[in-house]
Amino acid sequence: MAVGLVAGGRHDDEEARAEVDVLNSRLEKTSQLTKKIQACLGRLEETGKSVRDVAGPLNGETKRLQILGNNIESVLSAIERLRQPVDSKNVEERIIREGPDKAGLSKYLGSIKKLNKALADMQASNLRSTQQTVAELQRLVKSGNTQLEGYFDKILRNETPRSIEPLHFITKSKPFPALSQDKITRLGLINEYASEVHRRQGGDAQESPIAKIYAEIRSQYMSSTLNNLAAASTNTAKKKNADAIYRSGTNGIGTYAQAMEGLFLAEYENICSIFTRDDWGPVFQATCQASLLELGRTLRELNGHIKSHMNTDCYLAYEIVEIISNLSNNLESRTGELKTALAGYLKPVRETAKSSLAELLEDTKRRVTALQTIPQDGAPIPIVSETMQRLQSMVDFLRPISSIMISLGDGGWKSTATARGGAVGDAIPSLASFDIGADGKEIFAHYCADTIDALMTALEGRSRILLQQRKPVMGVFLANSVTIVERMILDSELAPLLESRRAQLLDGWRKKATSLYTDTCKDISIHLFDVIHTSRGQRPTSGGGQGAVDSSAILKGLSSKDKEGVKAKFTAFNQSFDDMVARHRSYSMEREVRQMFAKDVQNMIEPLYNRFWDRYHEVDKGKGKYVKYDKSGIAAVFLSLY
Known part of the structure; x- marks a missing residue:
């Protein structure tokens, strides 16, 4: 077992060494290959550098040749394009020579x-060879533009009458005529081309030849149409009776303004249909300019007439202010134009209208101061009714007067009078001079009250001088004046305006007149007062007691001297009373004044006389030698005074 294991281990080691030897061999070959590649790259780098050095100039030359080729192609293309208008010039020239008609x-x-496009292309190429063709095209374009302007002029003149009769359209409530749609279309096409050319040349709209042609032709037509109405406005200002007060609507300015409004609005419609939006305002103003200048001249003439006849024709100024203001507002709302121009032409008349308020007030004072006589019977004088007629007439123009009153401010007529001479009239009003919440009618009512008070104050002052302190006549004179003032207030549109002020304004003057007239009653009444001394036991009963007064008993208690005194008092009373009655009947009194004074005199004298009569009428035993009037008799005299 052990021998087998040792043999197996040796075999594995030998295989491992063999694999290592193989790897080392491959690594060495890889290193050699890397060195060869590096050597090749080095040689390739050197070769590439040489190629770049040689190919660089060739590449640049190639690009230049490409650019030159492209330029040549562009020139050939441009020449081809330039040949086209030259080739077609004869065709376009023939059309231009024929004209648009x-x-x-x-x-x-x-x-x-x-032709315009061809000309622009040639001018952009800037080639010498095309200069002659450019000149010919410019000549053709100029000729074509001129013919178009002439054609525009021809169409417009043929369509525009010399004038029309404005009254025909006003009286029948017809709109003023506009240009026909066919002509508007043609004129619009011409203007569209011409205005584009004009703007391309950097010109202003109002300087456009087409705009000038339009303004010239149509302005002549409008001026001719309005000339007669302008003349009528100045002619109707001249009255047969120079002292007659101007009445609303009797001057031709209203018809004149009505015709102008209708004519201007019709013209604005034409302009909007022919011209571009940016050109509407300038062309409209240029077209209306001649008519506006004539309006300004007419208003200056009317203003001069008003100033020369301020007392009678100031109302015409108020009417003009309203009419021209309405004209301005209507045109402004429909066109957005002419408000400034119309305000400028109206300004002199407006200033005259404003100054008239102070001027009329001062004139009233001057006329009273200039009086050389006052009727000795206390009769009223014309200036009272004339002043009230003036205020009544002003009510007919309450709308424009209200606006003038607001611009002046409450009491502004006083400062205007102080600064009369132009300083106030020429000043440009500021916002501070207007009371936003002001009521023009209320301010006018204040002006009326000021006028009436100034009139009465002046009359009182002058009567003191001319009547030499004759109080009864002064009383009659002032009372008559107050009565006429009040009557003319109540019988006119002044009544609602002065309703809250009338009593306060007139009652004071009425009391003053009564005081002056009844001053003589004091001299009469003195004869009816008795101071008689009797003993306490025989003291007579006074009238008004529970029982009837016994005249006989009272006289028995008097001495002969006292009785003679009573007779003298009756005689003196009779004389002074008869004189007063005669004077009362001789005075020229308004019916209301005669009744008022008769009642005042009766209230002052009759109770005193009745008391005196009750006590002493038996002094002449009914013979009437001293006691001329009994109680019923004197009552009848008083009734006859009413």
Whole structure:
């Protein structure tokens, strides 16, 4: 067993050594092969370097030859392309010479667009050999553009009348005529091409030849259409009676503005159909410019007329403000244009309207101050009713006046009067000058109250001077004025505006007038007061006691001297009372004033006289020598005063 194991182990070792010898032999061969490969790589590297040194210049030359070949092919291709417009020039030239009318607009536009493209390609090539052809193409394109402009002009002139009668469309509520759809299509095609060329040349829309042609032709048409209405607006401002107050709607400015609005809106539709969106505004403004200038001249003439007749025609200024403001707002909402231009033309009239409020107030004061006489019977004078008529007329223009009042601010007419002369009128209003929550009607009511108070104050001051402190006449004069003021408020649209102010405004003047008139009652009443001294036991009963007054008993208790005093008082009363009655009847009083004063006099005198009569009427034993009136008689006299 042991010998067998030893023999097996030796056999395994010999096999292992044999495998090791084989591996070593292969490793040596691999090392030799690696050295040979490295030697080959070294030789290959040297060979590659030599090849690169030789092939490099050849490769660069090849690339240059390729580029040159490509350039030659491009030149040949460009020459071929350039030959095409040259070859077709005669065809396009024939179409251009025929013109758009004969050749047809679409065909003509196609031809001129081809010429433009060919010209652009040749100009981009910048070859000397094509310069003559470029010049010929430029001539053809220029001729084609000119013919298109002429064709645009011809179409538009044939379609545009010299003028139309605007009243025909206004009275029948018809829209003003626009260009026909067929002509609009043609004009639009021409403008589309022309505006593209113009913009490519860096021009502004309003400087486009097509835009200029359109504005020139259509502006003449609109101006001619509106000229008669502009003239009518200034002519209707001249009244047969220079002193007549202007009435709403009697001037032609309303019809003028209505025609202008209809005409402008129709023109804007034409422009929107022909021109591009960016060109609408500039072309529309250019087309309307001549008509707007004429409107500005008309408004300046009307403004001068208003300033010369401020008292009667200031209302025309208010009407113009409303009409032109509405025109501006309507055009702005439909077109987005002309608001600034219209505001500029309206500004002088608006400033006149604003200044008129202070001017009229000051004029009222000046006219009263200039009075040389006041009726000696206290009759009212025309300036009272004229001032109230002015305020009544203003109510007819309450909408524009309200906006003017808001821009002035409450009481602003006072500062305007102080700064009269242009400083306020020319100033540009700031946001601070507007009360956002202001009520124009309320401010106007304040202006009316100021006017009435200024009128009454001036009348009172002048009456003190001219009537030389004759209080009853002054009282009649002021009361008549107050009554006319109140009546004209109640009988007009001023009533709701001044409802909350009327009592406060007029009651004070009415009380002052009553105080002045009844001042004479004091002189009459003094004759009805008695201071008679009697003994306590014989003291007469006073009137108003529980029992009837016994005149005979009272007279028995008087001395002869006191009785004579009573007779004298009756006589003096009769004289002064009769004088007062005669004067009362001689005064010129409004019905309400006569009733008011009669009642005031009666309330002051009758109770005193009745008391005096009760006590002393037996002084002449019913003969009427001293006691002229009994209680019923004097009551009848008072009733006759009403």
